[in-house]
Amino acid sequence: MxxxxxxxxxxxxxxxxxxxxxxxxxxxxxxxxxxxxxxxxxxxxxxxxxxxxxxxxxxxxxxxxxNKDELIELVVDEVYGELEVPEAGDPADWRAAVAGSAHGLRAMALRHPWVTSVLGQAGLSYLGPNLMRMSDRLLALFKAAGFPSDEADQAMKAVIAYVIGAATSEAAYLSMLARSGRGEREFLESLHPSTEEAVQDHPELREGLAAQRGRDPQRVRDENFAYGLERILDGLGTRLGGGASAG
CATH class of the missing domain: 1.10.10.60 (Homeodomain-like)
Known part of the structure; x- marks a missing residue:
C-alpha cells in the first residue's frame, strides 16, 4: 500500500x-x-x-x-474528562463561563503536571470524546456570545493556547518544587540570596523582586494567571462591540 x-x-x-x-x-x-x-x-x-x-x-x-502512543492519547483524553464546561446560555454570561472553563483547564493541568509535557505526543488528541465535548461546549459559548463560527474557533484556540502555555511553565515549576521536597515559601526563600544577587544590575527586576518578597507565592501565581486571562478576554470582548469586554 x-x-x-x-x-x-x-x-x-x-x-x-x-x-x-x-x-x-x-x-x-x-x-x-x-x-x-x-x-x-x-x-x-x-x-x-x-x-x-x-x-x-x-x-x-x-x-x-x-502501543504506548495510543496509551498517551487515552490518558490525555481521560484527564480532559475532569473538565466542566457550562452549556451556552445568556450571551452576557459568555465571559464568566469561558473564564471558569479556563481556570478549570489550568487546575486540571496542575493536578496532572505530566499532561502538558505529552500533548505533543498525543497524536490526534482532538478526536478524543472528552476533548471533543470540551471543544464543542466552548465553541457554543463563543457563538452564543455573538462570534461567527470561524472566529469562535479562533477565539477558543487563543484561550486554550494561553492556558496551556501558562500551565506548562507552572507545572514544570511545581514538579521541580515537588522534587526538592520543600514547601514553596521555603524553596523561594532559599533562592532569595542568589536571586537578589542576580538582579543587582537590573533595576526593574530588582524592584519587582522586592515587591513580591513575603507574599503568598500561590496567590501570586493565581493572580498572574488571572491577569493574563482577563486581558485576553478583554481583547476578545472588543470583537463583540461596546461594553462586551467589561470584566
Whole structure:
C-alpha cells in the first residue's frame, strides 16, 4: 500500500476491539496509567511497568491498547474528562463561563503536571470524546456570545493556547518544587540570596523582586494567571462591540 494511503496511527482512528478480557478493561488500564503518571511522572510510564501494577502481562495490555502512543492519547483524553464546561446560555454570561472553563483547564493541568509535557505526543488528541465535548461546549459559548463560527474557533484556540502555555511553565515549576521536597515559601526563600544577587544590575527586576518578597507565592501565581486571562478576554470582548469586554 502506498505510504499516502497508510492509515493515520491513532487510537481514535481504528475500530475498538470488541473482544474484551473480563479481568482487564481499557478503562482499568487508563485509570491505572493516570495514577502511575501522577505518582511518578511520564518518564516512569512503560507498558511493562503498567502491566506489573495491574498484575497482568504487557501482552494483555496490548489487547486493548496498541502501543504506548495510543496509551498517551487515552490518558490525555481521560484527564480532559475532569473538565466542566457550562452549556451556552445568556450571551452576557459568555465571559464568566469561558473564564471558569479556563481556570478549570489550568487546575486540571496542575493536578496532572505530566499532561502538558505529552500533548505533543498525543497524536490526534482532538478526536478524543472528552476533548471533543470540551471543544464543542466552548465553541457554543463563543457563538452564543455573538462570534461567527470561524472566529469562535479562533477565539477558543487563543484561550486554550494561553492556558496551556501558562500551565506548562507552572507545572514544570511545581514538579521541580515537588522534587526538592520543600514547601514553596521555603524553596523561594532559599533562592532569595542568589536571586537578589542576580538582579543587582537590573533595576526593574530588582524592584519587582522586592515587591513580591513575603507574599503568598500561590496567590501570586493565581493572580498572574488571572491577569493574563482577563486581558485576553478583554481583547476578545472588543470583537463583540461596546461594553462586551467589561470584566
Amino acid at each position: 502506498p505510504a499516502a494511503e497508510q492509515p493515520i496511527p491513532s487510537v481514535w482512528t481504528r475500530p475498538r476491539r470488541t473482544r474484551e478480557q473480563p479481568a482487564l478493561s481499557r478503562e482499568q488500564i487508563v485509570a491505572e496509567a493516570v495514577r502511575l503518571l501522577d505518582a511518578e511522572g511520564v518518564e516512569a510510564l512503560s507498558m511493562r511497568k503498567l502491566g506489573t501494577r495491574l498484575d497482568a502481562g504487557a501482552t494483555s495490555l496490548y489487547r486493548h491498547v496498541g
